[in-house]
Amino acid sequence: MPDQTNLSPADAAKLAASRAAIALVKDGMKLGLGTGSTAVIMVRELAARVKAEGLNLRCAATSQGTADLATSLGLTVESLDQIGWLDLTIDGADEVDPDLNLIKGGGGAHLREKIVARASDRMVVIADPAKVVETLGAFHLPVEVIPFGEQVTERLIRETLQAQDLGKRPILMRKRDDQPYVTDEGNHIFDLSLEAIPDPVHLARSLAAIPGVVEHGLFLGICDLAIIGQPDGNVIELRGEEADDVSDDLLFGEGEDE
Structure with missing residues (x-):
């Protein structure tokens, strides 16, 4: 387990968010594992908890890199099709706005990340404070x-x-x-x-x-909870009340500009 006092402020915040998200995991869950620097910390923390408590989990990874890391740490990784619908996906984000809309894809895995997130009862985002913005778009x-x-x-x-x-x-x-x-x-x-x-x-x-666009990095109406870690080990939870409405707009075409 990493010593939070020896980490940079950003990594200490990522660790705090990861630990808070991992606390939501229950024995027997089917989990989606995200990709990126914050997700790496989360996967390591998850593996440590699984080893300590003997949890029985089935995990679907959002990238080959995450799958390789999780497998090396002893987690059970299967394809999404093998597992089916997931209970929870935990992933990072490049930006998070007040309505829990996201930009993701800095790690190049946003296609799989979006598929896995939408195949979950709940998506929880973990991030450090620098990822919270008023308006999306500063990050590419x-x-x-x-x-x-x-x-x-x-x-x-x-x-x-x-x-x-x-x-x-x-x-x-x-x-x-x-x-x-x-x-x-x-x-x-x-x-x-x-x-x-x-x-x-x-x-x-x-x-x-x-035509030709496979997927973009706008994750709208998908995130249910954002856990923003703080360098001192505390976390702030942001909840999106408008997520379902935004998701319905995208899926069914409501809210079109007149």
């Missing part, structure tokens, strides 16, 4: 695209942004070692530098309608 928005025709897809994304007065900022192809970053599903990622997203629902719906 990841958009996963298929490699085929990606220049056309980029053009359509740019036209969509221009139509919403968001088109003056760059669209960057994510790279690793000077080559396009490849997701676990074999796709590429465009990172949209938008500064602010005044209407996330409209943008989410517009991006999802573009």
